[in-house]
Amino acid sequence: MSDSYLSKISELHELLGIPASFREECSMPLCHTPAQLVATEPDYYGRPQQLTPEAFAAWSDMKAAAARDGVVIHLISAYRDPDYQCQIFKRKLDAGEPLAAILRVNAAPGYSEHHTGRAIDLGTLDCPALETEFEKTPAFAWLSEHAGTFGFALSYPRDNAHGIGYEPWHWCFMS
Numbered sequence: 235m236s237d238s239y240l241s242k243i244s245e246l247h248e249l250l251g252i253p254a255s256f257r258e259e260c261s262m263p264l265c266h267t268p269a270q271l272v273a274t275e276p277d278y279y280g281r282p283q284q285l286t287p288e289a290f291a292a293w294s295d296m297k298a299a300a301a302r303d304g305v306v307i308h309l310i311s312a313y314r315d316p317d318y319q320c321q322i323f324k325r326k327l328d329a330g331e332p333l334a335a336i337l338r339v340n341a342a343p344g345y346s347e348h349h350t351g352r353a354i355d356l357g358t359l360d361c362p363a364l365e366t367e368f369e370k371t372p373a374f375a376w377l378s379e380h381a382g383t384f385g386f387a388l389s390y391p392r393d394n395a396h397g398i399g400y401e402p403w404h405w406c407f408m409s
């Protein structure tokens with residue numbers, strides 16, 4: 235199964251012009267899609283979203299606990315499959331963005347933690363989505379203190395080892 239997944243990812247990369255050397259040198263682990271996904275509540279934009287059953291249960295508990303503390307956190311994005319990630323790249327390439335520039339802000343298909351069904355992008359009131367200033371919100375302060383209790387961790391803190399930009403909004407269910 236792992237071999238067929240890797241060949242699927244290689245096909246998508248070929249389609250986008252990402253060379254094989256990228257997969258050999260990538261410091262990020264290949265992220266596999268889960269066996270099971272369940273529908274969550276619609277995201278902030280009303281789009282359907284999915285997570286693994288365990289991640290969804292933990293996210294629901296965490297959101298409810300935050301609400302009891304008067305803190306609003308909402309879902310901006312959850313599971314994304316490699317084809318979806320490929321479409322993001324295609325749109326940007328078609329718009330004339332160089333591949334290297336896209337790879338600096340978007341994980342290549344196969345390497346996004348969102349493929350696992352355990353990663354969530356979160357937002358809150360009065361803060362633009364997916365911006366660093368999320369770190370200044372009460373929601374981020376609450377998450378920093380309590381997310382670990384629910385099994386969530388910040389995947390890309392400042393100066394992380396993966397060389398990925400700081401993403402205070404991106405949390406992953408680890409256990």
Ligand SMILES: [Zn+2]
Nearest residue numbers: 353354355404
């Ligand atoms: Zn994310």
